[in-house]
Amino acid sequence: MASANDTIGTAITSDDLPFFNSFAELPPAFYTRLMPTPLPAPYFVAASAKAAQLVGLNADDLANDDFVALFTGNKVPPRAKPLSAVYSGHQFGVWAGQLGDGRAILLGELKGPSGPMELQLKGAGMTPYSRMGDGRAVLRSSIREFLCSEAMAALGVPTTRGLIITGSEQGVIRETVESAAVVTRMAPSFVRFGSFEHWFYRDKPEQLRTLADYVIQTFYPELAGDPNPYKALLTEVTRRTAHLMAHWQAVGFMHGVMNTDNMSILGLTLDYGPFGFMEAFDSGHICNHTDQQGRYSYANQPQIGHWNCFALGQALLPLIGSVDDTEEALEIYRPEFGQRMDALLHAKLGLATVQEDDSGLFDAMFKLMQDSHVDFTQFFRQLGNLRVDDAAADTVIRDLFIDRGAFDAWALTYRTRLRLENSHDGERKASMDRTNPKYVLRNYLAQVAIEKAQQKDFSEVSRLLAVLEKPFDEQPGNEHYAALPPDWASHLEVSCSS
Structure with a gap:
C-alpha cells in the first residue's frame, strides 16, 4: 500500500x-x-x-x-x-x-x-x-x-x-x-462503543445498521460472510477487549476513565486522560482522583471491560436479533481474558510450561506485592535476575519488600517451580527482560517533562520519548528514568480536567 x-x-x-x-x-x-x-x-x-x-x-x-x-x-x-x-x-x-x-x-x-x-x-x-x-x-x-x-x-x-x-x-x-x-x-x-449506543438509544435502527456495516466492511471484512455478521462483530470486539484488559493488567496500566465512549471498536487503548502506571502495588489503586467511588480502579478494570462489552451488546441487539445470540457472543470475554492473562503472567515469570498449581503461585505473588506495596515495574524486572540455585543473590529484589521473610518463602516456591522445568538462568532472564519493561511512563517523569515544556524547553519531552520507545532495553546512562518516584511525586494527582 x-x-x-x-x-x-x-x-x-x-x-x-x-x-x-x-x-x-x-x-x-x-x-x-x-x-x-x-x-x-x-x-x-x-x-x-x-x-x-x-x-x-x-x-x-x-x-x-x-x-x-x-x-x-x-x-x-x-x-x-x-x-x-x-x-x-x-x-x-x-x-x-x-x-x-x-x-x-x-x-x-x-x-x-x-x-x-x-x-x-x-x-x-x-x-x-x-x-x-x-x-x-x-x-x-x-x-x-x-x-x-x-x-x-x-x-x-x-x-x-x-x-x-x-x-x-x-x-x-x-x-x-x-x-x-x-x-x-x-x-x-x-469509532467507539458509544458510537453504536448513540443510535440504539435514539431508536434509529437504520443508522445503527449503517455504522455496523461500515465497521465490518472497513475493519473486519472477514466477518462479512458470517451467517450473523453482527454477532460475529460483537464476538470479535469482545475478544479484543478482553485481550486489551489483560495487557493493561500485565504492565500495570490504569486507564482512569473507562467510559463506553472511551472504548475502541478495534480494541485499542483510546483517550489518555487521567491514566497511570502502577508503582507501589495496590490492587485497589485509583489513578483518577475524580473517580471517588473507585469504579475504574486497577482491580476493577477487567470486570468493567466486560460491563462495557455488555453495553455494546445491548446496542447491537437489534441487529444480532436475539438475546441468546448476544449473550453467547459476550460469553467469550471471561475465558479469553483468563487465557491471555495466564499467558502473560507465565511470560512475566519466565515460565515455559503450564502446571496445575501455577495460579496459586501467581495469587501468592500478588498478595506478597500487595502486603509490601512493592513497586510493580521494578519487581518484575528484578525478578529476572533471580538465580535458581543461589538465594544469596536475592539482595536487590528482597530489599523491595517490607517483609523479606515472606519474599523468601515465596521465592522458595518459585524456585521449586523453575526447577520443575529445568529453567536456565540466562535464557530465562533474556526472555523475562523482553517481557518486563525497565522503563514506563511514571507520572513524575511526565511531570518533569511538562514543567520544562511550560518554560519552552521541549528537550525532556524528546529525551523521555526516546527512552520509552525502548522500554525493555537496559539503556546505560538512562537508569535514572527507571528510579522510584521521589517524595514530591506523592502529591501528584490526575483527573478528568484537561
Missing part, C-alpha cells in the same frame, strides 16, 4: 498529502463537517518518528512551519475533509446521552505500509459536541497523551498513536490558565 512519500515523492508539503476520508462517506447524521479553529503563533513541541512512519511521513519534516500549521489546525490541505463525529455513552456507569468529538477534528486518512490511519487533531477548537467546553487541549495533557500513546505501543499494548504536538501561547482556563496545545493522534478508526 502506498505511503504519503511514495505517492508524492520526496518534496512533500502539507498540501500534497493524499488525504481521503472513508468515515465522511457515511450519511451526514454521523458527523458535522467543520474547520479547525486556528491558534495564534503555533510552534513545534515534539513528534514521533515511529508514528510518522506509519503514514509515510518523515518526523523531521513535521517541525517545519507548514506542517506545524497543518497539525495545529491553522491550514487544511485541499483533500482533507475535516469533521467531528457524534456518539453517546455511559460515563461512570450512568447513561450520559449525546457526547461526540467535543474538541477533536478528524482531518482524514493517510495510507501507510500497514494500512490507512485516521489523523485527528485533539484541541483544535469548539465543535457542535463541545457542550460547555472550549474545544481546546492544554500542553500538560497533550504531552501526557502523546508520550503514553507511544510508550504503550512500544510495550506491545494495542493503542492509538501520537504523531505530533504543537503549542501556542493562547491561554486556556482549567484550574489555572494554561497554554493551548494540539496533539495529533492516529488510529485506523476512532
Whole structure:
C-alpha cells in the first residue's frame, strides 16, 4: 500500500498529502463537517518518528512551519475533509446521552505500509459536541497523551498513536490558565462503543445498521460472510477487549476513565486522560482522583471491560436479533481474558510450561506485592535476575519488600517451580527482560517533562520519548528514568480536567 512519500515523492508539503476520508462517506447524521479553529503563533513541541512512519511521513519534516500549521489546525490541505463525529455513552456507569468529538477534528486518512490511519487533531477548537467546553487541549495533557500513546505501543499494548504536538501561547482556563496545545493522534478508526449506543438509544435502527456495516466492511471484512455478521462483530470486539484488559493488567496500566465512549471498536487503548502506571502495588489503586467511588480502579478494570462489552451488546441487539445470540457472543470475554492473562503472567515469570498449581503461585505473588506495596515495574524486572540455585543473590529484589521473610518463602516456591522445568538462568532472564519493561511512563517523569515544556524547553519531552520507545532495553546512562518516584511525586494527582 502506498505511503504519503511514495505517492508524492520526496518534496512533500502539507498540501500534497493524499488525504481521503472513508468515515465522511457515511450519511451526514454521523458527523458535522467543520474547520479547525486556528491558534495564534503555533510552534513545534515534539513528534514521533515511529508514528510518522506509519503514514509515510518523515518526523523531521513535521517541525517545519507548514506542517506545524497543518497539525495545529491553522491550514487544511485541499483533500482533507475535516469533521467531528457524534456518539453517546455511559460515563461512570450512568447513561450520559449525546457526547461526540467535543474538541477533536478528524482531518482524514493517510495510507501507510500497514494500512490507512485516521489523523485527528485533539484541541483544535469548539465543535457542535463541545457542550460547555472550549474545544481546546492544554500542553500538560497533550504531552501526557502523546508520550503514553507511544510508550504503550512500544510495550506491545494495542493503542492509538501520537504523531505530533504543537503549542501556542493562547491561554486556556482549567484550574489555572494554561497554554493551548494540539496533539495529533492516529488510529485506523476512532469509532467507539458509544458510537453504536448513540443510535440504539435514539431508536434509529437504520443508522445503527449503517455504522455496523461500515465497521465490518472497513475493519473486519472477514466477518462479512458470517451467517450473523453482527454477532460475529460483537464476538470479535469482545475478544479484543478482553485481550486489551489483560495487557493493561500485565504492565500495570490504569486507564482512569473507562467510559463506553472511551472504548475502541478495534480494541485499542483510546483517550489518555487521567491514566497511570502502577508503582507501589495496590490492587485497589485509583489513578483518577475524580473517580471517588473507585469504579475504574486497577482491580476493577477487567470486570468493567466486560460491563462495557455488555453495553455494546445491548446496542447491537437489534441487529444480532436475539438475546441468546448476544449473550453467547459476550460469553467469550471471561475465558479469553483468563487465557491471555495466564499467558502473560507465565511470560512475566519466565515460565515455559503450564502446571496445575501455577495460579496459586501467581495469587501468592500478588498478595506478597500487595502486603509490601512493592513497586510493580521494578519487581518484575528484578525478578529476572533471580538465580535458581543461589538465594544469596536475592539482595536487590528482597530489599523491595517490607517483609523479606515472606519474599523468601515465596521465592522458595518459585524456585521449586523453575526447577520443575529445568529453567536456565540466562535464557530465562533474556526472555523475562523482553517481557518486563525497565522503563514506563511514571507520572513524575511526565511531570518533569511538562514543567520544562511550560518554560519552552521541549528537550525532556524528546529525551523521555526516546527512552520509552525502548522500554525493555537496559539503556546505560538512562537508569535514572527507571528510579522510584521521589517524595514530591506523592502529591501528584490526575483527573478528568484537561
